[in-house]
Amino acid sequence: MARRRPRSVYDNTLARIEECWSRPVDEPAPSSIAGFAPVYRRAMQLVPPGRVLDMGSCFGFLPLLLAQRGQNTVIASDLVPGSMQLLSAVAEARGTRLHTLVCDAARVPLPDRSVDAVTAVHLLEHLDVMQGEVVLVEALRLARHRVVIAVPFEDEPTAAYGHVCTFTRQDLVELGRAAGHRFEVDEHHGGWLVVHVGR
Numbered sequence: 001m002a003r004r005r006p007r008s009v010y011d012n013t014l015a016r017i018e019e020c021w022s023r024p025v026d027e028p029a030p031s032s033i034a035g036f037a038p039v040y041r042r043a044m045q046l047v048p049p050g051r052v053l054d055m056g057s058c059f060g061f062l063p064l065l066l067a068q069r070g071q072n073t074v075i076a077s078d079l080v081p082g083s084m085q086l087l088s089a090v091a092e093a094r095g096t097r098l099h100t101l102v103c104d105a106a107r108v109p110l111p112d113r114s115v116d117a118v119t120a121v122h123l124l125e126h127l128d129v130m131q132g133e134v135v136l137v138e139a140l141r142l143a144r145h146r147v148v149i150a151v152p153f154e155d156e157p158t159a160a161y162g163h164v165c166t167f168t169r170q171d172l173v174e175l176g177r178a179a180g181h182r183f184e185v186d187e188h189h190g191g192w193l194v195v196h197v198g199r
Contacts, residue, residue, distance in 0.1 A: 010090045013061060038189045039150055040065055043121050046148045046194055050116030053077060053142060055105040055135065056123035060087035060098075067091070067098045075115065077101040077108060106134045110142055117146040122190075125151050125163040132165065133178070140179055140197060147195040149175075153187070167191055 013033060020037035040062050049071040054063045056078060063076035064087075076098060078084050084100040091098035103109055105123060118139040124132040139147045151172070157163035169185060172193040176183030182196040 006086055007090055007093045010059075010061075010064070010094070014064060017061065017065070035189070036061075039121065042188050042192065043119055043148060043150060044069065046146070046192075047072065047117050047119060048146060050145075051075070051114075052117045052119060053101075053108070053110070053115045055108070055118060055120045055139065056126070057087065057100075058083060060084075060090075060100075062119065062121055063087070063098055064091060064094070064096055067096045068094075073097075073099075075099045075101055075110075077103055077105065079104055106131065106138055108138055108142060112141050113144045115142055116144050117148065118143045119148045121148070121150040122152065124149060125154075125157065125165050125167065128164055133175070136175060136179065140181070140195065143195075143197045145197055147179075147193075147197060149193040149195075150190055151193075152190040 016033045017037045017040060020034045021041055043062055044065060047066060051073045052066060053075045054077065057063050057076035058078060060076045063074045066072045067074040076084065076087055081102045084102050088100045120135060120139060124135065127135065151167040153168065154163065154166050157166055169187065169191055172185045172191050176185055176193050176195060179195045184194045186192050
């Protein structure tokens with residue numbers, strides 16, 4: 001029975017996310033899952049088909065959603081070995097093809113330009129400013145086409161979630177300029193920076 005529990009938690013959470021996608025866009029989010037559902041949907045809209053690396057995957061809901069849509073070969077990465085072991089086991093149990101990688105987002109053991117896109121969705125707020133800049137440089141090294149970054153907009157870092165840094169729209173613009181490539185910044189349940197690498 002204990003073995004089935006993580007699988008059921010994932011199944012229920014992913015079903016809840018997809019249920020939230022069918023609700024009106026302006027309906028208030030009654031839970032943290034509902035709050036993240038539009039973030040995941042936006043990320044999926046921004047990730048092109050091909051090989052994608054998700055940095056700071058944590059429980060790995062976004063990598064699972066990307067993998068199960070059938071357009072992406074997905075690598076989920078996180079610093080916590082247990083999270084990646086759990087995600088790997090759940091993906092296998094669900095019949096979802098997904099690779100996991102235990103590493104620091106600032107030092108990913110993959111070659112330059114080895115993926116089509118890199119996502120860092122609600123990762124940078126857990127890092128100080130300098131660490132965040134290093135992670136962006138690493139994402140740019142790895143991506144052939146696109147880097148997608150999402151952050152919450154907060155007046156103060158939410159310590160309960162492990163946040164140590166806040167962002168404004170202008171902060172994302174400055175990160176985009178520093179990237180040295182064409183970029184876009186917009187707002188959708190937080191802030192988004194999309195860097196177009198290469199062409």
